[in-house]
Amino acid sequence: MKKKLVQTRKIVEHLTTTYESYVSFHEADPLGIVWHGNYIKFFERGREEFGRQNGLDYGGFYENGFATPIVNVNCNYFKSLKYGDYYKVRTSIVKTVTAKIILNYEVYNKEGELMCEGETTQVFVSREGELALYAPSFYIEWQQKVKYSE
Amino acid sequence: MKKKLVQTRKIVEHLTTTYESYVSFHEADPLGIVWHGNYIKFFERGREEFGRQNGLDYGGFYENGFATPIVNVNCNYFKSLKYGDYYKVRTSIVKTVTAKIILNYEVYNKEGELMCEGETTQVFVSREGELALYAPSFYIEWQQKVKYSE
Amino acid sequence: MKKKLVQTRKIVEHLTTTYESYVSFHEADPLGIVWHGNYIKFFERGREEFGRQNGLDYGGFYENGFATPIVNVNCNYFKSLKYGDYYKVRTSIVKTVTAKIILNYEVYNKEGELMCEGETTQVFVSREGELALYAPSFYIEWQQKVKYSE
Amino acid sequence: MKKKLVQTRKIVEHLTTTYESYVSFHEADPLGIVWHGNYIKFFERGREEFGRQNGLDYGGFYENGFATPIVNVNCNYFKSLKYGDYYKVRTSIVKTVTAKIILNYEVYNKEGELMCEGETTQVFVSREGELALYAPSFYIEWQQKVKYSE
Numbered sequence: 280m281k282k283k284l285v286q287t288r289k290i291v292e293h294l295t296t297t298y299e300s301y302v303s304f305h306e307a308d309p310l311g312i313v314w315h316g317n318y319i320k321f322f323e324r325g326r327e328e329f330g331r332q333n334g335l336d337y338g339g340f341y342e343n344g345f346a347t348p349i350v351n352v353n354c355n356y357f358k359s360l361k362y363g364d365y366y367k368v369r370t371s372i373v374k375t376v377t378a379k380i381i382l383n384y385e386v387y388n389k390e391g392e393l394m395c396e397g398e399t400t401q402v403f404v405s406r407e408g409e410l411a412l413y414a415p416s417f418y419i420e421w422q423q424k425v426k427y428s429e
Numbered sequence: 430m431k432k433k434l435v436q437t438r439k440i441v442e443h444l445t446t447t448y449e450s451y452v453s454f455h456e457a458d459p460l461g462i463v464w465h466g467n468y469i470k471f472f473e474r475g476r477e478e479f480g481r482q483n484g485l486d487y488g489g490f491y492e493n494g495f496a497t498p499i500v501n502v503n504c505n506y507f508k509s510l511k512y513g514d515y516y517k518v519r520t521s522i523v524k525t526v527t528a529k530i531i532l533n534y535e536v537y538n539k540e541g542e543l544m545c546e547g548e549t550t551q552v553f554v555s556r557e558g559e560l561a562l563y564a565p566s567f568y569i570e571w572q573q574k575v576k577y578s579e
Numbered sequence: 580m581k582k583k584l585v586q587t588r589k590i591v592e593h594l595t596t597t598y599e600s601y602v603s604f605h606e607a608d609p610l611g612i613v614w615h616g617n618y619i620k621f622f623e624r625g626r627e628e629f630g631r632q633n634g635l636d637y638g639g640f641y642e643n644g645f646a647t648p649i650v651n652v653n654c655n656y657f658k659s660l661k662y663g664d665y666y667k668v669r670t671s672i673v674k675t676v677t678a679k680i681i682l683n684y685e686v687y688n689k690e691g692e693l694m695c696e697g698e699t700t701q702v703f704v705s706r707e708g709e710l711a712l713y714a715p716s717f718y719i720e721w722q723q724k725v726k727y728s729e
Numbered sequence: 730m731k732k733k734l735v736q737t738r739k740i741v742e743h744l745t746t747t748y749e750s751y752v753s754f755h756e757a758d759p760l761g762i763v764w765h766g767n768y769i770k771f772f773e774r775g776r777e778e779f780g781r782q783n784g785l786d787y788g789g790f791y792e793n794g795f796a797t798p799i800v801n802v803n804c805n806y807f808k809s810l811k812y813g814d815y816y817k818v819r820t821s822i823v824k825t826v827t828a829k830i831i832l833n834y835e836v837y838n839k840e841g842e843l844m845c846e847g848e849t850t851q852v853f854v855s856r857e858g859e860l861a862l863y864a865p866s867f868y869i870e871w872q873q874k875v876k877y878s879e
Binding site: 315316323346349354356359 | 765800801804
């Protein structure tokens with residue numbers, strides 16, 4: 280089982296965060312393993328933890344006149360978590376010069392094995408529904424504050 | 430296994446509606462049966478079908494200045510639907526003189542056996558967050574239009 | 580806002596457990612608040628935490644030849660959690676002499692206000708699908724170990 | 730809004746199926762639109778409808794000694810469905826000579842606009858957990874029955 284995406288990405292190492300939890304009964308499917316679509320929820324929990332720890336506030340985007348819709352989600356599955364299993368989600372931000380927020384997620388079990396890896400891509404859209412070709416200034420400021428480019 | 434609630438309720442027979450579907454893989458749990466909490470989603474689908482067929486429009490409530498939050502949900506489970514099973518939800522409105530919308534849901538399998546039965550209670554809350562002690566006039570009008578009291 | 584059920588129940592105080600988390604984006608509805616059916620998931624997380632802390636292992640039931648299906652779930656809603664809100668679930672076991680596991684759940688926000696309160700009732704069913712009229716011996720042993728009756 | 734993946738894929742036209750439904754309240758997020766992860770559920774409903782209409786039975790795989798886990802899911806989002814919206818999922822099977830089942834999903838609104846498009850890739854795994862390098866014979870038989878190669 281190999282790490283696919285993250286090895287081909289330049290991520291901002293010092294911003295990577297970890298979210299930990301246990302698989303709940305309602306997250307497992309008739310095979311007793313996490314239903315594949317539920318990892319998208321685990322990614323979202325990872326993304327929210329990333330936001331909390333790094334001060335990236337989605338509400339703040341909104342107040343500044345932008346939504347940040349997800350335009351792509353992608354996930355490669357390697358192994359399966361079972362009901363009751365501990366897991367952790369490592370969330371990393373990918374370096375990009377485009378007006379996008381690309382986050383990479385790796386889900387590990389207790390033994391540190393990679394269960395799946397995925398990515399979400401978000402863009403900036405104004406209140407009028409227009410796609411921003413340049414990242415809004417408050418996002419640039421956030422990048423500077425957290426030393427995104429170092 | 431017996432029909433519990435609906436036999437003790439006065440329902441408006443001619444307004445009862447039926448929603449039909451199949452159990453999807455992601456709705457079943459490690460025992461291969463519908464996870465108990467997912468029946469609350471089936472109830473909501475029943476409630477939405479009830480609204481579509483009887484012209485009870487929740488958006489309309491909103492425009493008229495009211496939200497209709499659910500203040501109680503209750504469900505008794507008798508038998509289990511499995512992945513792939515056909516099911517139908519019969520949704521009935523309960524007669525009440527209080528300022529509440531009480532809906533009763535019965536979920537049946539293909540053989541017509543009762544899987545579970547539940548109820549939701551909704552109240553009317555103004556935009557200021559105040560509980561309405563009397564049903565709003567547009568709800569009364571809806572009741573008259575559909576012959577709720579006959 | 581009043582505590583309804585738990586005040587009328589005899590609970591085993593020293594077994595009450597607490598589960599803490601934050602409301603995720605996918606748990607909130609178009610009104611920006613937790614969708615009412617998702618509290619059933621919060622109850623399950625509370626129930627699982629109760630099991631982990633008090634050594635009540637559902638897998639163990641299975642190995643001992645019993646399933647413990649939920650036959651009733653009930654929830655009263657008082658206030659609403661919003662996206663991003665911290666919450667905690669207090670899970671208590673109710674004293675009963677019947678062959679049932681009755682758990683009570685209270686969901687609180689950061690300020691300690693009661694958001695909702697619910698209950699689940701589980702019975703013991705043998706592998707042959709027969710309802711147990713007496714609690715199985717391994718459950719009685721668990722009750723003794725945790726001083727359920729004191 | 731552009732069709733991305735399906736234009737670069739060779740699909741088996743006469744096997745494409747359609748699943749239709751309405752967006753339920755619990756599928757919409759605080760922005761009032763379908764939460765992005767819920768489209769993975771819509772894909773599964775499309776996949777199940779594809780199976781029902783084309784006689785591709787996942788239970789049958791199991792009886793024949795194989796599981797068909799999803800190893801990749803991918804989705805591109807173009808526009809948003811709102812609460813109450815009608816939608817349909819067009820599910821197509823992609824032509825491949827590898828031992829994989831690749832399905833393509835397109836979600837359309839009532840006006841026929843493309844909301845999102847995605848793909849799932851499934852492999853064949855034996856009961857011993859070994860990846861099959863060649864498609865199992867019963868899958869080849871299914872392909873012949875439905876004229877997959879024509």
